[in-house]
Amino acid sequence: MSSEVAFSWPPKRELFGVGVSVTNYEQAVDAAMEAAAAGRGGVATFLAVHGIVTAATDPEFRRHVNRCQIVAPDGQPVRWALNFFHGAGLADRVYGPEIMRRVCRRCAEQGLSVLLCGSTAPVLALLACRLHEMFPDLRIAGVESPPFRPMGPAENDALCRRINDSGAAVVFVGLGVPRQETFADSNRDKIRAVQLCVGAAFDFHAGNKKTAPAFMQRHGLEWLFRLMQEPRRLWRRYLVTNSIFLALVAVNAVKQALRRRPTVEGAP
Numbered sequence: 001m002s003s004e005v006a007f008s009w010p011p012k013r014e015l016f017g018v019g020v021s022v023t024n025y026e027q028a029v030d031a032a033m034e035a036a037a038a039g040r041g042g043v044a045t046f047l048a049v050h051g052i053v054t055a056a057t058d059p060e061f062r063r064h065v066n067r068c069q070i071v072a073p074d075g076q077p078v079r080w081a082l083n084f085f086h087g088a089g090l091a092d093r094v095y096g097p098e099i100m101r102r103v104c105r106r107c108a109e110q111g112l113s114v115l116l117c118g119s120t121a122p123v124l125a126l127l128a129c130r131l132h133e134m135f136p137d138l139r140i141a142g143v144e145s146p147p148f149r150p151m152g153p154a155e156n157d158a159l160c161r162r163i164n165d166s167g168a169a170v171v172f173v174g175l176g177v178p179r180q181e182t183f184a185d186s187n188r189d190k191i192r193a194v195q196l197c198v199g200a201a202f203d204f205h206a207g208n209k210k211t212a213p214a215f216m217q218r219h220g221l222e223w224l225f226r227l228m229q230e231p232r233r234l235w236r237r238y239l240v241t242n243s244i245f246l247a248l249v250a251v252n253a254v255k256q257a258l259r260r261r262p263t264v265e266g267a268p
Contacts, residue, residue, distance in 0.1 A: 018066065025094055031069075
């Protein structure tokens with residue numbers, strides 16, 4: 001009973017209507033692993049600018065995101081905004097692919113199994129092979145490639161049963177924003193494992209896509225690298241979401257400055 005009381009997820013701070021976790025790699029991994037080992041379940045997601053803007057502008061998606069136990073700042077601009085508006089003092093972002101790597105290592109060490117849910121069968125086969133190369137002791141309980149169309153209730157429930165029957169303690173969900181968070185939150189009461197929504201991590205770890213150079217990641221330019229890799233697919237996303245994010249930052253910075261402005265004695 002005392003361990004139940006002691007356990008807590010990282011605290012959140014509001015950013016444009018979205019509760020974003022003030023956390024780092026170590027805290028996020030520790031919280032996820034403790035919940036996984038205890039069979040508590042829970043949902044964690046790692047959002048960059050695109051995910052934050054989508055949640056800020058879509059009330060239904062925002063509801064799903066705000067129910068997640070962890071909503072970590074995956075992108076540097078999200079971390080910068082959290083530090084600027086809330087003095088969070090975060091020294092680094094919490095990158096989904098890196099979280100996946102660290103959690104896999106911990107699961108291998110602790111004898112906990114994982115399940116991969118998302119992407120296509122060929123990518124999942126390659127990903128499982130690469131993960132075994134990195135972590136020979138890692139137990140992969142199963143792989144699931146849900147259809148890209150919406151699933152019916154019976155189909156969804158059958159998928160949740162297969163996940164539970166696998167005995168996996170951690171489920172990596174790689175369906176992309178907003179589908180992965182919607183799936184994970186909608187099934188939080190059906191899936192016993194901790195669900196980690198890691199987005200493009202499947203493609204990166206499988207070697208299907210290249211990761212941005214370290215200097216671009218440090219300076220918040222990963223979006224530019226990905227845009228150069230897939231311009232036709234991503235140009236509209238980044239043009240729209242980056243512009244909205246900058247506008248949200250500017251508007252909220254003005255509001256914060258006005259709230260902090262000292263009152264002049266005798267002024268109306």
